[in-house]
Amino acid sequence: MQVSEIAARGIALLGCGKMGSAMLAGWLDRGVSPEAVWVIDPNPTDWLRQTGVHINAPLPEAGADAPGIVLIAVKPQMMGEALPQLQQLGNGETLFISVAAGTSIATYESLLGANTPIVRAMPNTPAAVGRGITAIIGNACASADDVTRAETLLQAIGQTVRLEAEAQMDAVTGVSGSGPAYVFHLIETLAAAGEAEGLPTDLAMQLAKATVAGAGALAEAAEETPAELRVNVTSPNGTTQAALEVLMDADNGFPPLLRRAVAAASHRSKELSRG
């Protein structure tokens, strides 16, 4: 199934910030007609205005002309204000897809009606360059076709994976949803450490960015596991071993630090779902 076929019945996009605009850009690149997209956002950007999509125009009414898909990409805190205008499309043919962190399927069912097909998704910001990864799960009303349509739409911004249970979404959010921020912080701190060792600021940042991007690309392309790739860099008694003795320390190294960071993100995701 092509994205343009899925969009033929119309897509309403609620919220067109970082995530919404990455998805919209991916769909338009894949041949979706701007005429098929209705964006609702009180702060349309210049980029959005020049796409030719409908902006804050009245949505086609519920029934035969209703959009086939509503994609919700507002902040969880804005949901109470933003969602009521779409309630009339609940309990019908329209498939709702949400990328909001910590907003549970049960919350949408209570707002839109228990007979509403809903797919909950968790993308990440490398979506902006088509390199995101999005985990998805449908509710009991979502048919196999609904989940496939959601998956195809989200593949416009990168890979997708299907979850077995909604409960996995909190851990997914802690690993891949928030994960790009951990990697960006790794780049910042690697560059700062290079500067502390005497490198000029720009050179240290260039080295740190290229190292993280190159290692990421190698980890994805190589047949070896990340652990094997790590061993390949590490000469006995060499420089890498000296660094890894610090980083792999069981009490103060990466393992307990990342364990705590991912647990904190997952915990916050659970708190958000409780409202």
Ligand SMILES: NC(=O)C1=CN([C@@H]2O[C@H](COP(=O)(O)OP(=O)(O)OC[C@H]3O[C@@H](n4cnc5c(N)ncnc54)[C@H](O)[C@@H]3O)[C@@H](O)[C@H]2O)C=CC1
């Ligand atoms: N940024 C990230 O790394 C990720 C974000 N998400 C989720 O994606 C959703 C959107 O996040 P971002 O795009 O980062 O936020 P953002 O702040 O860039 O975009 C939110 C958009 O919603 C619009 N908005 C505010 N009130 C509205 C209303 N009443 N009706 C319609 N639109 C309204 C804002 O004008 C803004 O353009 C959030 O729910 C977040 O949890 C999910 C995964 C990763």
Ligand SMILES: O=C(O)[C@@H]1CCC=N1
């Ligand atoms: O920080 C957040 O809550 C969102 C969800 C995942 C990434 N950003």
